[in-house]
Amino acid sequence: MAIINTGLLTKGLRSEFFNRFEAATKYFQDLSTRIQSNSDHETYRWLGTVPQMREWGQGRLARGLRTESYSVENLKYEATLEVDRDEIADDQTGQIRLRVGELAERAATHKDFLLSQLLLNGATAGFASYDGVSFFSEAHVSGASGAQSNLLTVDAEDAANPTVEEFKASMQQAITRMLGFKDDQGEPMPMGVTGLACVVPPALYFTALEAMHAAVIDNTSNVLERAARVIAMPWLADATQWYLLKTDGVVRPFIFQDREPVEFTSLTDESEDGFKREKYLFGVRARYRMTYGYWQFAVRTSFN
Numbered sequence: 344m345a346i347i348n349t350g351l352l353t354k355g356l357r358s359e360f361f362n363r364f365e366a367a368t369k370y371f372q373d374l375s376t377r378i379q380s381n382s383d384h385e386t387y388r389w390l391g392t393v394p395q396m397r398e399w400g401q402g403r404l405a406r407g408l409r410t411e412s413y414s415v416e417n418l419k420y421e422a423t424l425e426v427d428r429d430e431i432a433d434d435q436t437g438q439i440r441l442r443v444g445e446l447a448e449r450a451a452t453h454k455d456f457l458l459s460q461l462l463l464n465g466a467t468a469g470f471a472s473y474d475g476v477s478f479f480s481e482a483h484v485s486g487a488s489g490a491q492s493n494l495l496t497v498d499a500e501d502a503a504n505p506t507v508e509e510f511k512a513s514m515q516q517a518i519t520r521m522l523g524f525k526d527d528q529g530e531p532m533p534m535g536v537t538g539l540a541c542v543v544p545p546a547l548y549f550t551a552l553e554a555m556h557a558a559v560i561d562n563t564s565n566v567l568e569r570a571a572r573v574i575a576m577p578w579l580a581d582a583t584q585w586y587l588l589k590t591d592g593v594v595r596p597f598i599f600q601d602r603e604p605v606e607f608t609s610l611t612d613e614s615e616d617g618f619k620r621e622k623y624l625f626g627v628r629a630r631y632r633m634t635y636g637y638w639q640f641a642v643r644t645s646f647n
Contacts, residue, residue, distance in 0.1 A: 356440075360447045360607045367451035370574050371458050373590050374540065375597035376636055380417055385600055388412040390473040390637065413473055415634045417602040420453065422446060423626035443625055450605050450627045457633035458597055459578035462542065462586055465635075465643065466494065472638040479643045486527030493638055495520055499646040502583045505547070508561045509646070510554040510585075514541065515567065517587040517642045524639045532639055538591025539571035544579035551585065583647075589640040596641040603630040 378385065390412075424446060426439055464470045465478040472478045474485050481492035497513040499505040505513070518539070524532045543551045551573045557565050571587070588596045610624040 356443065356609070357607055359440075360443060363444045363447035364451045364605065367448045369452055369455050370576075371454040371597075371599060371633070374458060374542075374588055374595060375454075375599040375633065376593070376595045377599045377601055380600045380602040380631075382417075383602075384414050384416040386412055386414045387473060387598075390594065413471070413475075415598075415600055415632050417600060417630050417632050419628070419630045421626060421628045422449060423624055426623045426625065428621035428623060446625070446627060447607075450629070454599060454631070454633055455576065456578055459576045461597060461633060461635060462576075462643075463579065463581075465641075470635075472635050474638070478635045478638050478641070480638075483638060487529035488525045488527055489529070491524055493520070493524075493642045495642055495644045496647050497644055502646040503546075504582070505550060505646050507550055507553045507557065510547070510550050511560055511565065511567055513585075513644045513646070514554060514570070514587070517644050518570070521587060521589065521639070521642050526639075534589060534592070534640075536570065538589055540588045540590050541571045541573045542579070542586040542588055543573060543575055544582050544585070545575050545577055546582035547585055548573065548575040584643060584645050587642045587644065592637065592640055594636050594640075596636050596638070598634050598636045600632040600634060602632075603628075605629040 424442060461470065461478070466480065467477060470478055472480070472483070474483055476482050479494050481490070481494055483491045483493065495513070495517055497509070497516060499509045499513075518536060522531075522534065522536070524534075526532050541551045541555065554560065554565075555567060555569060555571055555573055558568055559565060590596070605627055606629065607625075607627050609626075
């Protein structure tokens with residue numbers, strides 16, 4: 344039986360897969376701090392803040408790591424295509440090859456999907472920050488910080504369809520809230536109004552884009568022009584909520600715990616399935632975890 348070679352059975356398929364993988368649009372690199380993992384889990388004890396500079400006085404005053412800590416286990420992920428040998432033989436148009444290209448895009452954007460789930464569930468019990476409470480909470484307390492909230496509610500005439508002016512006002516409040524956070528020593532967090540990102544559902548994309556890029560809004564100069572980049576994530580379905588993230592800190596709002604990178608493998612005619620069942624397998628596999636970093640660098644805004 345002659346098999347028409349559409350490229351699936353050549354070494355070139357692997358390089359084509361990773362070309363697609365690298366070219367896919369993804370945001371997790373900008374929103375998370377990458378930590379190389381060398382174990383099945385990692386324990387984070389350094390997510391408090393380092394001490395402020397002080398006058399030398401009687402000498403050095405050493406402070407250890409914060410007692411707050413949490414462990415994050417790496418997870419294994421996979422996606423596999425099963426292709427019949429006859430489908431490969433009959434695939435004159437390369438449709439199966441296109442499916443492998445789509446598999447590369449799915450694998451590339453999987454971390455963005457995980458990050459969006461952390462955003463969506465951030466105020467839910469069980470989705471805790473390093474301080475033991477929900478990532479988005481009104482009860483963040485660390486050391487001498489006092490109770491702090493990274494949840495914000497803003498009035499809008501239509502909560503599911505805020506105006507550009509209403510979005511701009513919510514952005515101002517979110518930035519003000521973030522700049523007011525204190526560290527575990529009761530000192531203001533050392534952050535500036537840089538590296539900001541508005542992560543929004545698709546329904547809010549153009550509203551947020553205009554609020555961040557228009558020179559004039561409602562006959563008034565826009566002081567927030569280009570204050571933040573706008574990122575639309577398709578998995579965010581609630582049009583009444585958006586997220587302000589600070590992405591240029593040493594530790595970002597999220598941590599990408601990288602254990603084993605994505606690998607692409609195939610089992611074709613030389614495999615048992617290929618010989619007995621005439622089924623060829625093309626799949627991806629990886630081990631990693633997307634988890635929470637600094638809650639101080641994230642504010643969830645809800646329109647009411």
